Each structure stands twice: as structure tokens, then as C-alpha cells.
Amino acid sequence: MRIPLPVLGAFLASLVSAFAAPSSPPLPRNSLYQLESSWKLDDGRQMRLVELRGKPRVMALFFSRCDDVCPMLTGQLKALEGEMPADLRERTGFVLITLDPAGDDTTSLRGYRRRMNLSKKHWLLARGSADDTRELANLLGVTYQPKKNDGQIDHNGLVVLLDKEGRIVKKFTGITDRKAFLALLRKTAATR
Amino acid sequence: MVPSASSAAFLGLFILASAMSAGASAPPGMARLPAGEVTLPFLRDSSETRVPVPAFWLDKRAVTPSEFLDFVRRNPSYTRSRISRLFADEGYLRHWRGDLQPHPRSLNAPVTGVSWHAAKAFCADRGKRLPTTAEWERAAATREAGDTDVDGAARERAILSWYSRSTQEEPPATGSGTRHAFGIRDLHAVIWEWTSDFNAWTPSGVNKRGVSEDGLFCGGGAAGMAPNTPYATFMRWGFRGSLKADYTLGTLGFRCARDDSPTGD
Numbered sequence: 001m002r003i004p005l006p007v008l009g010a011f012l013a014s015l016v017s018a019f020a021a022p023s024s025p026p027l028p029r030n031s032l033y034q035l036e037s038s039w040k041l042d043d044g045r046q047m048r049l050v051e052l053r054g055k056p057r058v059m060a061l062f063f064s065r066c067d068d069v070c071p072m073l074t075g076q077l078k079a080l081e082g083e084m085p086a087d088l089r090e091r092t093g094f095v096l097i098t099l100d101p102a103g104d105d106t107t108s109l110r111g112y113r114r115r116m117n118l119s120k121k122h123w124l125l126a127r128g129s130a131d132d133t134r135e136l137a138n139l140l141g142v143t144y145q146p147k148k149n150d151g152q153i154d155h156n157g158l159v160v161l162l163d164k165e166g167r168i169v170k171k172f173t174g175i176t177d178r179k180a181f182l183a184l185l186r187k188t189a190a191t192r
Numbered sequence: 193m194v195p196s197a198s199s200a201a202f203l204g205l206f207i208l209a210s211a212m213s214a215g216a217s218a219p220p221g222m223a224r225l226p227a228g229e230v231t232l233p234f235l236r237d238s239s240e241t242r243v244p245v246p247a248f249w250l251d252k253r254a255v256t257p258s259e260f261l262d263f264v265r266r267n268p269s270y271t272r273s274r275i276s277r278l279f280a281d282e283g284y285l286r287h288w289r290g291d292l293q294p295h296p297r298s299l300n301a302p303v304t305g306v307s308w309h310a311a312k313a314f315c316a317d318r319g320k321r322l323p324t325t326a327e328w329e330r331a332a333a334t335r336e337a338g339d340t341d342v343d344g345a346a347r348e349r350a351i352l353s354w355y356s357r358s359t360q361e362e363p364p365a366t367g368s369g370t371r372h373a374f375g376i377r378d379l380h381a382v383i384w385e386w387t388s389d390f391n392a393w394t395p396s397g398v399n400k401r402g403v404s405e406d407g408l409f410c411g412g413g414a415a416g417m418a419p420n421t422p423y424a425t426f427m428r429w430g431f432r433g434s435l436k437a438d439y440t441l442g443t444l445g446f447r448c449a450r451d452d453s454p455t456g457d
Binding site: 029030032134135143 | 391393
């Protein structure tokens, strides 16, 4: 007997949600993952922030045409990734969110991923609406100005470490001390 | 005489044009502002002091306590006792008598004591959004047809007299503030209002290479203003730059906006 794939998929999904739902307790009241906004990943999938639960996440805002702070910051994060022991790398996720939703689409995000050589396994690139992006930035402490005529957007280069439940552990103005960051990340990965 | 008569005629044309393009689909309680531009009170780059503003719709009045009550009733996570401290500080709706009880004396004034996050959620719930700072300023710069305050001196006086009120007093009643084009009221002299990008215009600029977060709001964001900026304008831009999204104030409320042609972002 052949079961149509969509039907099988729906059945499996309902099975998963039936078992998964009771096992996920409500988010802490200071979790950013309470935001209900929807984000489009560069592979076309839609994501809600709650799906980031379960791993420490290193989050930063960027935009693909950024000629200055973003490539530098992404470079710093890549250096960090390179220095991670394999076990820690498997338990950590990097999330880059564009602060130029009007100028960036999935194609330009994919272009940035290629240019910066960001692995699909550990890096998520996402785009949301203008207001949802502003809201997330406000919660992270990232400030940015409206786009200028030359297409650039001035912003502070904040990197934010979130714990497994989406709570802010610490904000970094660039990663200058990788050892200290890795120590904090290891601790965050070890706690619930 | 001649300039004011011709500008009144010009305004009349605007009103006619907006009424025609709106047709029967005009959202209730909103006014359409045709495309225009706003003048920034500071130099952004070497030459950018004017910013284009595409056509948009704006609520004619600020959101009222009754309207906000309806929102929190249907969205209990935004009631005073349940809202996350991430989204609003401890002053959120503090003057209400309970989660679902606005203070009776505040019912004729716009709702205040609402954080940016809650204001954003309210507008989204109604299929709207907060106006951008440029949109808000664009609307605030308009005058009602027939306004004789040609140089804006009377308006400036009214705003400054409002600034000097005690913050302990109840906000003035809805409709008692300034009158603008297209039936829009109260953008000045009733409450301060949230905009979607209230913190995006720190004119001193955010260092591209990243600066410490604490340094960003130095001078209330008013550093770098053009020296001939009217005091009321100076206050307004500086005030916005001093806010954070979880702040709540008894003098700070909001109204909602909408794109001219919904693109389904």
C-alpha cells in the first residue's frame, strides 16, 4: 500500500506535536522567544523565534550590502566558531538577522552566506518585517538609523549571547576577547 | 494675503485628491496623507535634511483608554499584571484601577502609560502599524485649511505652554490639541506619541564601528541639531531619542498608521 507523502507527513507532524507539546514547558517571562513574529530564512522556510530554543544562540544584526561593520563582525564570529571545540560547536547556533528587510531578500541573504562562507549547519540567516526587526533590535539593544542615500545603515555592532531559553546572557560590543566569550558560551551550553 | 489664499487652495486640492483616491475604502477614523517630505532639524549627511514620505494613512485621533481596554481584554498577556517586564516597565497602565479598569477620569484623554512594544502590538492587532517618525512629522507639519497662523508662531506658543504643564496633571482631553489637515487632531499639545523608529534618529550618529551602548543617548539624542531649530522641535526629537521601547510615561501615548497600498509584507 502506498500512502501519499503529504498525508504521511501530516500524520507524522501531528504525532510529533502530540508528543512534543507536553514536554516543552512555557518560556521564562524574560525570554525573547515570547515574540510571536515570523522570520523568513534564506532557504525559504518560515521560522518563529521559539524554534531557536534548546541551544545557546549567538545573535547579531547585519545587512548584506553593509560595507563596513557587518563583514568585520561576521569575521569575528567565524573566528570564534573556528576556535570552538567540536562538541561546543555542535551545541551552539549563530543567527544573523537583516536590519534592511526592504533591501534584503532570501537571494541576497544566500549571497551573503556564500560570500562569507557560512555553514548551513551552524548559521541561520533571517529576514522579518520592518517593525518586527525594530522590535527584536530594541530588545537586543541594537540601534540603527534609517537607510541613507548611499544604501548604508549606521548601527551599533552588538553581538548578543542568548541562553537555551532565549534569555539574554550578555551583550558584546564586538568580540575582542574570544577566550572569555568561549568560557561564557561553554557555561551557557552546560546550564538549562 | 496672496500666499495664504493660494496655499489654502492648494490644500483644498490635496483634500479633494485624497478623498477621490480613497473612494469607499477609506479606513474608519483614518486620514490619507499624500506623498510629501519632511525637513529634519539636523544634518544627516552632508546634504540630507529632507526625507521623502510616501502616501500613508494615519489615525485622526490618538488611541483612547476604551480602545486599549478592548485590546487587553482580548490579549491578556498585555494586561498590567501579566505583561512581561521585557515589553513594559513597572509604570505600564499604572494609573488604571485594575487590569480591565481604566481610571474614569482619564476616559476623555488619549491612553498613556503604554510602552512601545504594547503600542506596536495594539496597532498590529488592528491590521495597522505605528507611524514612522517621518510620517508623524509630515502629518504634524500640516495645518487645518483656513489656519491663519501663517508663520506657526501661535502653534509654537501652544506647544511650549503644553511643555510647561505639570506632568502630574491628567493629559488634556482628546480633541483639545492642534488641528491639522484632513481632520487630523492633537499631534501637538495633548500627549507625546510613539513612532515605530523613535530611536533611529539619534543625530549624533551611531558609530559604524560600534560604540558602547551607554554612549548612544548622550544629550537626550538632541546633540547635533541645527542651531535655528524651533525649540519645540528640538524638544520633540531630543525626547524621542531619550526613550527606550519598554518605557511608559503618563504623557506618552500613540496612534496607528497604515500603508497607502498594503503590499502584504
